[in-house]
Amino acid sequence: MLLDVQASMLEMAAKRLEKYGLANFTTVTGMAESLPFSEGAFDVVLMVTVLGEVPDRAAAVKEVARVLRPGGRFSSTEAAGDPDRVSGAELDELAALAGLTKGASWQGLLVQTFNYDKPLEHM
Secondary structure, three states: OEEEOOHHHHHHHHHHHHHOOOOOOOEEEOOHHHOOOOOOOEEEEEEEOOHHHOOOHHHHHHHHHHHEEEEEEEEEEEEOOOOOOOOHHHHHHHHHHOOOEEEEEEEOOOEEEEEEEOOOOOO
16 A cells, blocks of 8 residues: 555556556555544554655654554654654654554664554453
8 A cells, every 4th residue: 555645656656666567556645644544454554754744743643553453563764864854752752642662773874764563452
């Protein structure tokens, strides 16, 4: 599932995937602050240099938490040099406010990935 607010970006991504023979994806136009998916619909939500472009980051991360199944993972990658890059401290705060727990992080030369988990529901 690919989501973007810009249909032209989705078209570009679809053409690129199809070029490599991939067809097992769907594109959806929408906003991160109001995801058009049901609660618990996904095992993983991956964002790469996205949150810095979102006007209401807190709402976007809360939406991510909503659409994750219990035990699901939110992974956000930020790139060095991106003027809109979201800091790890801000991501940690946004995730905590959305009820997500901090997982492992990874840092490379030009990117850093932060992982957060949705706790399992208590029985």
